[in-house]
Amino acid sequence: MAKPAKVLLNVPAIKADFPILQRKVRDRRLIYLDSAATSQKPKQVIDATSDYYSRYNANVHRAIYELGEEATREYEGAREKIAGFIRAKSPNQIVFTKSTTESLNVVAYGYGLKGKLQSGDEIVGTVMEHHSNHVPWHFVKDHKGAVLKYVDVNDDGTLRMEQYDELLTKRTKIVTVTLCSNVLGTINPVKDIVKRAHEVGAVCVVDAAQAAPHMSIDVQDLDADFLAFSGHKMLGPTGIGVLYGKPEALDATEPLLGGGEMIREVHLGRASWNDVPYRFEGGTPNIAGAIGLGVAVDYLTKLGMDAVRAHEMEVTQYALEKFARLDGVHTYGPKDVKKKAGVLAFTIDNAHPHDVASILDVEGICVRSGHHCAQPLMERFDLPATARASFYVYNDLEDVDALVAGIKRVQEVFA
Numbered sequence: 189m190a191k192p193a194k195v196l197l198n199v200p201a202i203k204a205d206f207p208i209l210q211r212k213v214r215d216r217r218l219i220y221l222d223s224a225a226t227s228q229k230p231k232q233v234i235d236a237t238s239d240y241y242s243r244y245n246a247n248v249h250r251a252i253y254e255l256g257e258e259a260t261r262e263y264e265g266a267r268e269k270i271a272g273f274i275r276a277k278s279p280n281q282i283v284f285t286k287s288t289t290e291s292l293n294v295v296a297y298g299y300g301l302k303g304k305l306q307s308g309d310e311i312v313g314t315v316m317e318h319h320s321n322h323v324p325w326h327f328v329k330d331h332k333g334a335v336l337k338y339v340d341v342n343d344d345g346t347l348r349m350e351q352y353d354e355l356l357t358k359r360t361k362i363v364t365v366t367l368c369s370n371v372l373g374t375i376n377p378v379k380d381i382v383k384r385a386h387e388v389g390a391v392c393v394v395d396a397a398q399a400a401p402h403m404s405i406d407v408q409d410l411d412a413d414f415l416a417f418s419g420h421k422m423l424g425p426t427g428i429g430v431l432y433g434k435p436e437a438l439d440a441t442e443p444l445l446g447g448g449e450m451i452r453e454v455h456l457g458r459a460s461w462n463d464v465p466y467r468f469e470g471g472t473p474n475i476a477g478a479i480g481l482g483v484a485v486d487y488l489t490k491l492g493m494d495a496v497r498a499h500e501m502e503v504t505q506y507a508l509e510k511f512a513r514l515d516g517v518h519t520y521g522p523k524d525v526k527k528k529a530g531v532l533a534f535t536i537d538n539a540h541p542h543d544v545a546s547i548l549d550v551e552g553i554c555v556r557s558g559h560h561c562a563q564p565l566m567e568r569f570d571l572p573a574t575a576r577a578s579f580y581v582y583n584d585l586e587d588v589d590a591l592v593a594g595i596k597r598v599q600e601v602f603a
């Protein structure tokens with residue numbers, strides 16, 4: 189087997205930026221292979237959040253004193269950086285939420301449940317969605333009488349695009365799809381999916397939780413109406429997420445949270461709303477989180493998202509080749525790294541995925557096990573659970589070698 193020519197990022201230098209990667213687990217080097225669940229944070233992000241609390245902690249958009257102005261400048265500066273990162277036309281298209289989950293709920297509630305949808309209108313999702321992109325639409329079905337339809341997955345983990353065409357009708361009002369599966373790693377042809385949705389007059393909601401951290405996104409090129417992602421999976425803090433929307437899509441969305449900040453005027457018994465995006469940011473926001481996410485975006489931008497993607501393709505290719513040579517180990521999702529992100533779900537004959545994760549943990553290796561919040565997908569593949577390794581900018585081929593050695597150890601235990 190030919191070893192990949194080179195790893196494109198300077199991983200030792202990157203690792204040095206992550207304090208947690210300097211620690212040991214059970215006296216072993218920490219090998220973190222669970223970035224699809226949450227990524228680790230570089231010191232630049234940790235310092236930026238701590239700097240906000242230590243030097244200019246104040247509420248945003250309210251105080252007219254220096255600290256408040258600084259906090260507002262940094263918070264709005266983060267919005268601008270995020271707009272640039274996904275090539276949105278304007279920072280006003282960036283809504284801060286707490287997570288992808290909240291972003292998707294804002295759309296399902298405000299555009300679906302409280303918006304223009306009628307009973308009998310159709311929402312097309314896919315079998316490979318994360319629960320966060322299933323359950324909010326169940327609410328729309330249960331409370332509005334919307335009809336849910338799902339595009340199935342081929343055995344190779346790609347979407348059945350011919351079925352997608354069959355599911356679209358003139359009653360389809362919303363298509364919702366993940367850009368990248370958190371289990372199979374499949375990168376879906378979202379530009380094409382959006383185009384076909386628009387042809388029947390539907391809006392398209394894109395879950396970019398597993399894509400925004402790993403590949404460059406151009407929302408104008410995708411032409412998505414809404415796009416959601418989380419800060420904590422892309423080197424940023426927990427508790428901060430993003431909802432991008434086209435102006436007309438956001439205008440047609442009712443706010444989920446009422447309270448301070450999101451209003452224009454309040455009188456007893458009635459109120460009017462502030463402009464987008466503030467209309468969706470009721471209450472004091474996660475200021476430190478937004479600022480930290482802005483710094484995470486700086487960090488990724490400096491690495492270059494094309495380099496990040498190329499690096500992960502190389503690590504994933506190496507892992508796929510190594511796994512293919514392990515008897516009794518099965519991987520799921522596309523085998524072609526052009527169609528796959530750095531997410532590798534696997535099972536080992538005779539070993540439960542939880543046992544796999546526990547034995548790897550003894551070796552200092554963190555992988556996820558379970559249904560990965562994708563039970564419909566697990567049912568599709570008739571699997572109760574899998575183990576899952578996921579790669580990011582601080583992983584290299586040595587980490588893959590350690591994982592493979594750990595899997596051989598699991599096989600010895602269960603032989």
Ligand SMILES: Cc1ncc(COP(=O)(O)O)c(C=O)c1O
Pocket residue numbers: 224225287288289290318320321366368369370395397398418
């Ligand atoms: C594809 C996908 N969508 C949505 C989510 C939910 O993200 P969060 O828990 O940050 O809201 C995840 C988290 O794993 C995910 O992988």
